[in-house]
Amino acid sequence: MDANLAHLSAGFGAGLSVIGAGIGIGKLASAALEAGGRQPEAAGELRTTMIIAAALIEGVALFSCVIAMLLAIK
Amino acid sequence: MSDLKGTNLYSELGQNAASQAHSGGSTAQEHSAEVPPSEVFPTLLGTMGEHRELTFFHYHIIDLPVIIYDKSDGLSFYPNIDAMVESGKYTLSTTHQIVKTSNPSEKPTLDLSITSLVCFQWLAMAILLVTFFTVKLKYKRRPISAPKGIQNVLESVVIFIRDEVVVPNLPDQNLAYKLLPYFVALFVFILLMNLFGLIPGGHTATGALGTTAGLALTSLLVINGTAIRQIGLKNWLHHLLGGAPWYLFFIMVPIEIISLFTKPFALTVRLFANMTAGHVVLLSLIGLIFYLKTLFVAVVAVPFSIFMYALELLVAFLQAFIFTILTAVFTGLAIGGHSHEEHNESH
Numbered sequence: 001m002d003a004n005l006a007h008l009s010a011g012f013g014a015g016l017s018v019i020g021a022g023i024g025i026g027k028l029a030s031a032a033l034e035a036g037g038r039q040p041e042a043a044g045e046l047r048t049t050m051i052i053a054a055a056l057i058e059g060v061a062l063f064s065c066v067i068a069m070l071l072a073i074k
Numbered sequence: 075m076s077d078l079k080g081t082n083l084y085s086e087l088g089q090n091a092a093s094q095a096h097s098g099g100s101t102a103q104e105h106s107a108e109v110p111p112s113e114v115f116p117t118l119l120g121t122m123g124e125h126r127e128l129t130f131f132h133y134h135i136i137d138l139p140v141i142i143y144d145k146s147d148g149l150s151f152y153p154n155i156d157a158m159v160e161s162g163k164y165t166l167s168t169t170h171q172i173v174k175t176s177n178p179s180e181k182p183t184l185d186l187s188i189t190s191l192v193c194f195q196w197l198a199m200a201i202l203l204v205t206f207f208t209v210k211l212k213y214k215r216r217p218i219s220a221p222k223g224i225q226n227v228l229e230s231v232v233i234f235i236r237d238e239v240v241v242p243n244l245p246d247q248n249l250a251y252k253l254l255p256y257f258v259a260l261f262v263f264i265l266l267m268n269l270f271g272l273i274p275g276g277h278t279a280t281g282a283l284g285t286t287a288g289l290a291l292t293s294l295l296v297i298n299g300t301a302i303r304q305i306g307l308k309n310w311l312h313h314l315l316g317g318a319p320w321y322l323f324f325i326m327v328p329i330e331i332i333s334l335f336t337k338p339f340a341l342t343v344r345l346f347a348n349m350t351a352g353h354v355v356l357l358s359l360i361g362l363i364f365y366l367k368t369l370f371v372a373v374v375a376v377p378f379s380i381f382m383y384a385l386e387l388l389v390a391f392l393q394a395f396i397f398t399i400l401t402a403v404f405t406g407l408a409i410g411g412h413s414h415e416e417h418n419e420s421h
Binding site for chain 1: 238242340343344347348351392395396399400403
C-alpha cells in the first residue's frame with residue numbers, strides 16, 4: 001500500500017511539476033519571440049538570455065523529477 | 075556468466091531478442107521471474123549505463139577491474155566481477171549491487187571500481203589532451219601559417235566559447251582570457267562525454283551523478299575562487315548580505331549561503347537528469363517492443379526513437395553549452411558590479 005501510494009504521488013508530482021515548467025518555458029519563449037520580432041537586432045542576445053532562463057526553469061522541474069524518482073524507488 | 079556480469083537491461087533485452095529469435099517467445103516469462111517486478115525500476119536506475127565490462131552489442135570486449143575499499147577489510151582488488159564473487163568476500167545482491175557475503179544487507183564503504191563510465195570518461199580526457207596538445211605543437215611549429223584540419227575545429231570552439239560565453243559574462247577582459255582555458259575544457263569535456271552515449275557500445279559518463287557532481291564542484295571552486303581573488307574576501311562576505319540593510323542579516327545570510335550551494339547542485343542535477351532522461355525514453359520506446367511482444371510496435375517505436383536520438387544529439391550540445399554558460403554567468407554575478415552597457419561601450 002505504502003509503495004503504491006509512493007508511486008502514485010511520484011507520478012502526480014512529476015506531472016504537476018511538468019505543468020509548471022511547461023507554462024514557464026512557454027511564457028518565456030513567447031516573450032522572447034515577441035521581443036525578437038519587435039527588435040530583430042537584439043535577437044542573438046535574447047536567445048542566450050532565453051536559454052539561460054529556460055535552463056533555470058528546467059532546473060526547478062528537474063529537482064521535482066529527482067524527488068519523484070526518490071519516491072518511486074521507495 | 076551473463077547473470078553475474080550483464081547487470082543491465084540493455085543486455086537483458088538483447089538476450090531476450092536473441093533467444094526469442096531461436097525458441098520463440100517463452101523466455102520473457104523466465105526472465106521476469108528472475109528480476110521481481112518491484113525490483114525492475116531500481117535495477118534499471120541503479121545500474122543504468124554502469125557496467126563492469128565493456129561490450130559492443132553482444133560481443134564481450136574486456137573485463138574491467140573491481141576495486142573495493144572497506145573500513146574493516148581494507149583495499150581489495152579483483153581483475154573482474156567473477157573473480158570477486160569467487161573470492162568469497164563480496165557477492166552480488168538480487169539487485170546486482172556489491173554486498174558483503176557475511177552480511178548481505180551491508181555494502182562495502184567505497185566502490186572504487188573502474189566501471190565503463192570511468193573508462194569513457196578517461197577516453198574523453200585522453201582525446202581532449204591529445205587533440206589540444208597536438209594543436210598546440212602545430213601552432214608552435216608554424217605560428218603564422220593558416221590553420222589546417224583539427225586546428226580549425228578547435229579554433230572555432232575556442233572562439234565560440236570566448237565570444238558567446240566568457241567575455242560577455244565576465245566583467246573584465248583580462249579575467250575572461252585568464253579563465254578561458256577552464257571554460258573551453260569544461261565545454262569540450264562535457265560535450266565529448268555526452269556524445270559518447272550516442273555511439274553504439276558507448277556510455278554517457280555524464281549520466282552518472284558522481285561525474286556531474288565532480289564537474290559542478292570545479293565550477294563552485296571557480297565561481298567563488300575567482301570572486302574572492304577579484305574583489306577580496308571582505309567584499310565577497312559583504313555580497314553574502316545581498317545588498318540588504320544590516321538588520322536583514324539573519325534572513326539574508328542563510329539564504330545567500332544556501333544559494334551558494336544550490337547553484338552547483340542545480341548544475342549537477344540538470345546535466346545528470348537531461349542525459350539520463352534521454353536514455354530512459356529510448357530504453358522505454360525500444361522496451362515497448364519486448365513488453366508487448368509484437369513486432370508491429372516497432373513501426374511506431376523505431377522512427378520515434380530515431381527522432382529521440384536526434385533530439386538527444388541536440389541536447390548533448392545544449393547541455394554542455396548551458397553548463398558552461400551558467401558557470402560563466404554565476405562567476406560574473408559573484409564578482410558583481412558589472413553592467414552590459416559598460417561592456418558594449420568597450421567594444
